[in-house]
Amino acid sequence: MSDRAETRTRTSAAARGSRAPIRFTVVLRTPARAAQPLFARAPKRWQRVLPYAVVTAFVLALLPSTITVLTNGYKAGGGWAGALGVAQTVPLLLAVTRPLPAWGLVLIADTVGAVVLTQADQVAGHTWPWTPMSIVGYLLLMVCLGLRESIRTLVGVWLVTGAVGVVLGFYEPDGVTTTIALLFVLSGAFLALTGAVRGLGDAQQRIAEQESISEAERARRTLLEERARIARELHDVVAHHMSVITVQADSAPYRLPGMPEPVQEEFAAIAASARESLGEMRRLLTVLRGDRSNSGYGTDGEYGTGGAGGERAPQPGIGRLQQLVEATVRAGQPVELSLAAGAAQAAPPAVDLSAYRIVQEALANVVRHAPGARTQVSVTHDAREVLVLVVNGPARDAVVPLESSGTGHGLVGMRERVRLTGGTLDTGPLPDGGFRVAARLPLNALTEDPS
Incomplete structure (x- = not known):
């Protein structure tokens, strides 16, 4: 491989590498239609299955952890611990296709859990109102929401999260480590990051769509310009033949003496029709040649000079x-x-x-x-x-x-x-x-x- 070809190869590889993050954001982008899963536009099957696998893994890990911590750490009782564990983790399975309803269910479950924990035997010395497991699950929801919903929805989710934390703060038990500010800051950061990724993917998608439209318009304009250019040349040829027909029809009575009167009238009608057609042809050529000076080319510099001489030159x-x-x-x-x-x-x-x-x-x-x-x-x-x-x-x-x-x-x-x-x-x-x-x-x- 020559040095020039090797340089072009390295440049092309570098350009592909620089575009990789942009392609990744387009893959992450999900249409806003209901029940459309995350990564729905990923080109490979394993990429489309990945969100389901990740959410399922989180649920399988968080469910037993939540029940164990609530039972052994907070002493919330086995029945309450099991119910809260299921309510706070199982709705995460909806996050792939319906993250907003899943967020509503999880927020309600986490709020109920915080109220229940105020009566737990050993809540002092532990985090409240959000347990570590509920924070992890909540942040997973923030990622799914950020990749799916609009900026207005994300801001609303973040503000509701903070408002619920503020309300619960009025009922804070003694001796707990509050996590209200922690979840508020982390949820905002996760929403901002994933929302920015989503926005970048949307922008790249719009650019790609606009480029496709522009390319189609360029192709259509090119085709029309080429057809008009060919039509101009062929009309020159047709006009020449029409001129010949006119001359022959007009001169027929002189070239063929003794022609009967009906035949002479027929030739006169032919000449008149040809002359009228030739006039229409010339008017059409005037229109078609309106932009001729901008459309010509040629290796010999012959075509499209735009001057009067070029217009009169034979094809x-x-x-x-x-x-x-x-x-x-x-x-x-x-x-x-x-x-x-x-x-x-x-x-x-x-x-x-x-x-x-x-x-x-x-x-x-x-x-x-x-x-x-x-x-x-x-x-x-x-x-x-x-x-x-x-x-x-x-x-x-x-x-x-x-x-x-x-x-x-x-x-x-x-x-x-x-x-x-x-x-x-x-x-x-x-x-x-x-x-x-x-x-x-x-x-x-x-x-x-x-x-």
Whole structure:
């Protein structure tokens, strides 16, 4: 591997590493719909199962611990200890899908437990009103809430937690270690941290959605611009033929003397219709050419000059491929052309123009994405079709990644021109690092009009 390629590899790896935390926050993000489990958008099954496993492990650990501590430490009695242990831990199983109801149940159970412990035999010397086990379970709920609920809901949960602690503080037994402030501070910290993670995931999700929308709009705009550009060129061809029809119909009585009166009237009607159609065509061309100065390109600098001379220039075809290749060679790109005799005469105007533009766009891509690569251009034909083939080898210099959209004058244009003629297009990379463009243009299958 060359130094340049190795540098690109290290840069790409570093970029992927820097994006890893962002991808993690998107995975953590959970939709706000009811009963939607945490980590529902995680790509792997074990990641989606992980919240259930963690909550179950906490419940299995906290349930016996709570009953044991309340029974042996606080001397709350076996019946009360068992009931409080179940009430304070089992609702945690809802935290994965419904954290807000689970929080309500646990807060009620913890509050009832604090009231019961005021009458316990050995509450003095222990923590109150929140026992260590209830604090752990409560903080687990805060994590689930922070990853799920809105900021307004999180603030409300935090304030209710503090308010309940303040109310219980008026009934504090003697000799206890109060945990009101501890739970209030820890719950606020956990809610703030997980809420920030959730917010970052939401922001990244919105950015990704906006990028998708922007990319779709760019692709649609590129396609429309390319179709309009092709329509402008084809309308030039059609306008030429309409002009020929008008001249022939007008001159028919002079070229064919002795023509019966009905026939002369028929030719006059044809000429009038053709002249009216030509006027409509010219008005349409005026509209289509409104932004032409901003849409042209070409390796030989021929198309889209925006000047009046460029507008009056005839449309190029297969017969001008030699000039196009020579201009590309002068620009420093080694190109060889193989042109079958009679290809230009055999192709109708639309195919003739499309073949030229496909070669032009293919060479423009080679110059941009594979500078210095040896390129072969081949145009052959038979009685049914014209085959255009452009193949380039690997680039000798730095390569710009190939883009199928964005500029509107690359693969998109080729696809539209081939679609116009009813042909097929085959493009793709070669094993040696080069690229291949093959277009088949039928001579008698013009089925679509991009306008």
